[in-house]
Amino acid sequence: EPEVTQTPSHQVTQMGQEVILRCVPISNHLYFYWYRQILGQKVEFLVSFYNNEISEKSEIFDDQFSVERPDGSNFTLKIRSTKLEDSAMYFCASSGQGDTQYFGPGTRLTVL
Amino acid sequence: KNEVEQSPQNLTAQEGEFITINCSYSVGISALHWLQQHPGGGIVSLFMLSSGKKKHGRLIATINIQEKHSSLHITASHPRDSAVYICAAGSGSARQLTFGSGTQLTVLP
Numbered sequence: 001e002p003e004v005t006q007t008p009s010h011q012v013t014q015m016g017q018e019v020i021l022r023c024v025p026i027s028n029h030l031y032f033y034w035y036r037q038i039l040g041q042k043v044e045f046l047v048s049f050y051n052n053e054i055s056e057k058s059e060i061f062d063d064q065f066s067v068e069r070p071d072g073s074n075f076t077l078k079i080r081s082t083k084l085e086d087s088a089m090y091f092c093a094s095s096g097q098g099d100t101q102y103f104g105p106g107t108r109l110t111v112l
Numbered sequence: 113k114n115e116v117e118q119s120p121q122n123l124t125a126q127e128g129e130f131i132t133i134n135c136s137y138s139v140g141i142s143a144l145h146w147l148q149q150h151p152g153g154g155i156v157s158l159f160m161l162s163s164g165k166k167k168h169g170r171l172i173a174t175i176n177i178q179e180k181h182s183s184l185h186i187t188a189s190h191p192r193d194s195a196v197y198i199c200a201a202g203s204g205s206a207r208q209l210t211f212g213s214g215t216q217l218t219v220l221p
Contacts, residue, residue, distance in 0.1 A: 031207055033207070035209075041213075042211045042212070042214070043211040044211070045209055045210070045211075056207070089153055091155060095207065098160070099145075099202060099207065100157050101207075101209070103156070105152075106153050106154065
């Protein structure tokens with residue numbers, strides 16, 4: 001069964017460093033999403049992406065964040081200068097024509 | 113902005129019991145999602161519904177659009193059902209989801 005994959009599973013970085021989180025959505029899906037979940041808190045929407053551009057973004061998704069689909073398979077989330085409060089689990093998801101979203105296993109980001 | 117509330121926050125049941133988890137939202141939606149989050153953190157989509165009722169195995173999800181309320185039921189609960197169950201609301205044509213805080217379900221053998 002097709003699935004969304006994410007790499008790495010765990011990323012540790014120093015405050016101020018740039019990180020890139022990678023996702024491979026399900027191959028025929030058209031919509032892509034990033035979510036984050038700070039430990040013990042709700043899952044929060046960050047951004048959705050369709051037709052090679054951002055379709056919606058939340059207040060969290062400020063200038064420190066960017067997304068890219070550099071080729072036909074990968075979907076990346078870049079955090080330019082990480083802060084301690086960026087420590088969270090980051091989930092990628094994708095969906096096709098329907099609204100059901102399929103989630104990846106997540107990347108745990110730890111900012112020291 | 114949609115507010116999504118779930119109850120209860122925590123639920124402990126004996127194996128075989130019938131489970132109900134509730135979700136209410138404040139603004140009209142296009143779809144309501146029920147998700148399951150495993151202890152390792154992975155999220156699995158269980159249901160997406162915009163009206164009526166859906167059933168998959170021992171899981172049943174219902175939604176009442178007028179009352180802005182949805183329920184997730186688990187029949188004949190089993191310890192392997194232990195997980196966090198999350199509802200999430202999608203509004204209008206937006207695919208942006210607003211998540212509830214989750215219900216931690218523990219089913220004891």
